[in-house]
Amino acid sequence: MRSTPLALLATTDPVLRECAAFDLVVSEPGTVALVHTLSEDATAVRRVVIDANGVISDRWHVLDDGCFSCGIAGDAVNALEEIISMMWPHALAYFPPLAIDPLPLSRVVNEACQDGGLSAHLSSVSAVVDTTAAVEDLLEPITLEERRIASDAPERSIGEAILAQISVADLIVAHGGDGPGGELVEHLRAHDTLLTGDLHDGDVHPLLFGGEHSAAAALARVDPRGVQPWGGPSEYGTWTLDLASTRPFHPARLLDNIELLGAGRLVHRGRFWVPTRPGTICSWEGAGGQVSVGVVGSHPVPAEVSTRLVICGNGDERERLQRAFADSLLTDEELTRDPRSWEATSDELEPWLGAVS
Incomplete structure (x- = not known):
């Protein structure tokens, strides 16, 4: 039985998320995307499923009481398995709620893939970043609440959320080109994390869906015991x-x-x-x-x-x-x-x- 490649793409930018989902489903036949959106009070999630023909389904689901991240991960696994069983897509892209930490989420999804609860394999975990806003977002004291991003921790800075997504990623999609923001992202990119400019080119599909995510490698990137300076260019003073x-x-x-x-x-x-x-x-x-x-x-x-x-x-x-x-x-x-x-x-x-x- 064929295992569906599943790519997890995290971001803090709602426009980038919508554009990325659209780009992926139209650039490669048979690709389906699940876009997960958190309600303002962080008690429910919206599941929007799209393919090249448009929106397939659009439903809200109330999260289970208790552990917030567990509720998000559990709903994601259920939604993804439902898509696979009904559509059996050639590739499946999952966009979690904005500003989510992908490490615990990807761990649950990966375990579901390995134990048979999800008929897929986690091919990659990516961070989608707007480099034109990266300097402000990463360095300025702006909270998720100020950006009107729903979260169980609205006081958290958007910079911390982006850092968590960049740090664990197998692939960083740096939309917006080089410049000061691209340079800063380069300094934060681990040596084994790949970097691409955007999702418009169909050549990005092998990067997202052609590999196998390593939970051990992802954990090693964020483990403080192994922290090291990645460095990068300094043309813009980074x-x-x-x-x-x-x-x-x-x-x-x-x-x-x-x-x-x-x-x-x-x-x-x-x-x-x-x-x-x-x-x-x-x-x-x-x-x-x-x-x-x-x-x-x-x-x-x-x-x-x-x-x-x-x-x-x-x-x-x-x-x-x-x-x-x-x-x-x-x-x-x-x-x-x-x-x-x-x-x-x-x-x-x-x-x-x-x-x-």
């Missing part, structure tokens, strides 16, 4: 700053310097550790004026962990960032302290990282 040290951050000084490290027109990715939590690897990520920290995992041997922040921008923040980074690290004297002296029942980062274990 730079990537790689701040790395084997030393941990001092929890109090990190909190004091958080604004110096995080404020401004910047995109951040990275990891760090603090001596009050010697067995914990912490994540650092942000865009659009927002920075989030969290716990990634643990490391059995402290010597194997390091602190590394990779920051992209196009302004004059580099010297400030370097000073703040260096000031946040443990000093030579602090490094010589007995590790037991750092043991505590709490630290300054507890509101963000949870209780000290």
